[in-house]
Amino acid sequence: MKYKIIIISLFIGLILFQACKRKEVAELPPEINFNKKQELKINEQNEQNLKQINPAEKKHIINLNNEVILNQLPATVYGTNTSQLSFRVNGFIYSILAKNGQYVKKGQVIAKLDNSIFSEQLKLAQYNLEQAKNSEKFALLSLKRTQTLNQKQATTQIALEQAESNYLNSQIAVKLADTQLKIAQINFNDTSLIAPFSGYIFNLTSWIGNYVSATSPIVTLASLENLQIQLLIPQTIENNFKVGQKFPFKSTNQKNKGIFTITNIIPYIDQNNKSYLIIGVPSNTEKQLMSGELILIQLK
Template sequence: MQSAQQSSPFLKLSLLCISLTLAACQKEDPQQSVKPENKIELIQQDLVTIEQGNAISKTSFTGTIRAVNQSSIQAQVTATATNVNAEVGQRVSKGQVLVHLNNQDNAARLAQSQANLASTQAQANQAKLMMERKQRLLNQGFISKVEFEQSRVDYQAQMENVRAQQANVDIARKANQDGTIYSPIQGVITKRDVEPGQTVAAGQTLFEIVNPDQLEIQAKLPSDQQAALKIGQKIEYNIQGNSNLLTAQISRISPIADQASRQIEFFAAPNETITSLSIGAFVEGHILGTDNISGQKIPLDTIQSLKDQPYVWVIRQNKIAKVPVQILNQSYSNNTAIVQGLQNSDLISRIKFNDSDVKQDVSISQN
């Protein structure tokens, strides 16, 4: 019993030493498990150095291709089409007959007005003879001057009736002639809305004609960019479905802005020949300015979110950075852009990173 009590302090001391040893081991283990973070490795081909560059200022616009000369032909009278002499796609000359409209009422009115004119003209001739006869009698002293003046007044009244009837004849003839419709311009029929035997109403569109020999660009620009609009200003543009870069010159500018859209309409004459199939096609282009833009020249395809808050990934002081840029000029044909917002020592990364990679260390390999 006494020996057991003596050994108890030694047992407690041993247990305390073991506990301290284990605690020391537990503190050392985390230090042994810590490893240095790995750097993101890039090669020289992943990076692009910044160059100083110049470009011509450009103002973007959208529009369509239209014919300079085009016409929409409406019926002037209500009548029945007897002959239709034009088809869609057919080229017609100015003054060519397109359709005959038959309206018997207009023909009857013309005949009636012509008969009334003839009757009134005969009465005027009779009044003239009477006035001349009384002039001779007045000169011979057989009648009074008052009687002669009365005959002269009757003759003038008959002449006014003649002029009134002549106006009725002109109106009836015009209505009758409106039954024959001619082409007002030289061009190609693009729309036909009348068939033989069809009754058309006054004001109804029968044909649409365009002259494909002369086309132009019709576009609009916001009024706050009106400084870019000048007669003779050069334009670069693409037609929808055609990858070729074409050129034109501004030929006309609307003197006022549209009150609803606050945009200014302008027209441009193409320098290259455009086929008639492009009429109505969508156009996208730039108005070339006269001022040069200076900035930092980088590859266009390295810019992220090109149309909405553009930015680039750069290596700045051996760390990854996400830098917003202002695009001053861009060219898809040679994959270049002139921007502002970078430091000349930045290296543009062709590799796309994530936001979590920002400030991550980078190592650049020569191979």
């Protein structure tokens, strides 16, 4: 009987031990499984981020150790000589003869206004000048005739003075009409927007039929002369750049190549870190670079 009690007690103890063990295992937090899922999620996100990076930019990515792969860095071309062009008279745009990104030569017509009103004003000014000249000729003949009569004492001194005054007024009228004609001619010419220098067109803001006011800019012209290149670099690679140093560059479309010479290095500090603004000038002998273009500075 005692043996049966002992065996039953051992059996019950074994059952309780197994139950406690299963409960302990069940209560363990699945930290290992959670970390694996989290790591997998992070890796997937990193892969997605890498896919979104332009292939041309992968060569200058800063890695987790804050090290830069010094192959190439992106930079932007800026035009130091740019001009906002506008008409000098009000009117409706009749035609646009250039487009954004187009290269134009000095003296080339970029746009025209409807010049019908200015054409009529020009014709009227021409007519007024012709009439003023005819009046001047008549006043001169009248003056000469009066002078002859005065010499013969066949007219009064008052009549002579009046003839002289009429001739003087006719001369003034001719000069005034000539000035008005020149103004009308200028206004007529100003209905054409002409490039003051050679360069590239951008920021074209108006189109055919738009009404524009005098001095309101409708387009920007960037000169090919005195171009400037700028790029921002982290402090970790600042020692790789010196004033006067030269680097080859190429445009992202592979069409333009040249040499970039550093002219200035300026510290650039914000709330997060310290960077440096590198400024320099490009060789642009083929006159192909334009303001706003993205290029790649070749460091190796």
